[in-house]
Amino acid sequence: GIQVEQSPPDLILQEGANSTLRCNFSDSVNNLQWFHQNPWGQLINLFYIPSGTKQNGRLSATTVATERYSLLYISSSQTTDSGVYFCAGRQAGTALIFGKGTTLSVSS
Amino acid sequence: GAVVSQHPSWVICKSGTSVKIECRSLDFQATTMFWYRQFPKQSLMLMATSNEGSKATYEQGVEKDKFLINHASLTLSTLTVTSAHPEDSSFYICSASPGLAGAVLSYNEQFFGPGTRLTVL
Numbered sequence: 001g002i003q004v005e006q007s008p009p010d011l012i013l014q015e016g017a018n019s020t021l022r023c024n025f026s027d028s029v030n031n032l033q034w035f036h037q038n039p040w041g042q043l044i045n046l047f048y049i050p051s052g053t054k055q056n057g058r059l060s061a062t063t064v065a066t067e068r069y070s071l072l073y074i075s076s077s078q079t080t081d082s083g084v085y086f087c088a089g090r091q092a093g094t095a096l097i098f099g100k101g102t103t104l105s106v107s108s
Numbered sequence: 109g110a111v112v113s114q115h116p117s118w119v120i121c122k123s124g125t126s127v128k129i130e131c132r133s134l135d136f137q138a139t140t141m142f143w144y145r146q147f148p149k150q151s152l153m154l155m156a157t158s159n160e161g162s163k164a165t166y167e168q169g170v171e172k173d174k175f176l177i178n179h180a181s182l183t184l185s186t187l188t189v190t191s192a193h194p195e196d197s198s199f200y201i202c203s204a205s206p207g208l209a210g211a212v213l214s215y216n217e218q219f220f221g222p223g224t225r226l227t228v229l
Contacts, residue, residue, distance in 0.1 A: 031216045041146070041199055043220040045110075050216070086151065088218075095142045096203070096218050098152045 002027045004089050006099035013077050015108045021072040023087035023099055031090035032063050034072050036083055037101075043086070046072070077106045111135055112204055114221035121192055122229055129187045129224045131202030137182035138204035142218070143175075146199040158185040192228045200224045 003026035013019055025032070034046040047054050047061040049070065054061055058077075063070040074081055084103050088096040111134040121127050131141055139160045144152040156177055157165040164177035174196075176188040185204075189196055201223040205216060 031218075033218065035220075041201070041223040041225070043201070045217070045219065048217040088152075090216070090218070095154050095157055097154065098144075100151045 001094065002029060002089055002091060002097050004087060004097055004099035006085075006087055006102050008102060009100065010103050010105075012105045012107070015077060015079060015106055017077050017106075018073070018075045019077060019104070021074070021085055021087075021102045021104075023070045023072070023089075025068050025070075025089045027091070028065065028068065029089035030092050031096065032065075032070050033088050033090075033096065034061055034070070035086045035088065036081075037086060038083055046085075074104075077104075079106050079108050082106045110206070110217075110219040112202065112219050112221040114202060114224050116224060117222060118225040118227075120227045120229065123193050124191055127189045127192055127226060129189075129200055129202075129226075131185045131187070131204070131221055133183045133204045133219075136204075136206045138185075138206065139182060141179060141185040141202055141204045143177065143185075143187050144201045144203065146201060146223075152201060155187075189226065192226070194228045197226055197228045200226060 005024045007022045035043045049061045049063045051065040058075045060073045084101045086101045088098045090096045113132045115130045141158040143155045146152045155170045158177045158179040160179045166172045179185040203218045203220045
């Protein structure tokens with residue numbers, strides 16, 4: 001199966017700062033998703049982005065499928081953005097495989 | 109749309125007992141559902157793929173006789189942890205994809221339940 005690597009593992013920001021999270025995958029995927037796991041464990045779907053660029057408010061994501069990586073941008077970070085961000089990739093007929101996550105801490 | 113529910117949200121049981129966890133897709137049908145396990149401070153690890161009307165497919169290292177999966181309908185999959193022991197204590201999460209080309213929801217996007225926290229004493 002594919003390997004998914006995320007960086008950085010931990011990120012500490014001041015409120016208002018911008019950040020970029022990266023996800024590399026070992027082989028081509030036909031599904032790439034970004035999630036935010038809240039303190040209660042619920043995975044919140046942020047983006048379904050096998051290729052291209054999408055934006056949703058202060059968050060945006062870009063996947064360059066030919067180079068096997070995806071980026072998640074968080075602008076003007078807020079304390080409520082704190083938590084763990086996962087990316088996960090999937091090949092046809094298989095389940096999503098998760099990276100180890102990036103733990104983001106935003107302080108006021 | 110795309111809501112997946114799990115029940116119970118948490119359970120505490122004694123060692124040796126069995127625990128059943130339900131996963132339901134509330135507003136779409138799912139021929140395939142997935143079960144994951146997450147230990148504290150770790151990522152989600154795939155346990156098994158649940159297929160409606162057929163046997164589940166288990167990942168390497170996951171005991172199929174211990175983690176019984178039944179996908180009885182297009183909206184319900186159950187995971188039963190048999191003879192649970194303290195090392196089975198974990199956060200169990202299910203997911204599902206609509207799986208129908210042309211549906212309003214993305215064919216390939218997976219949606220996750222809120223998880224079930226199992227503590228075995």
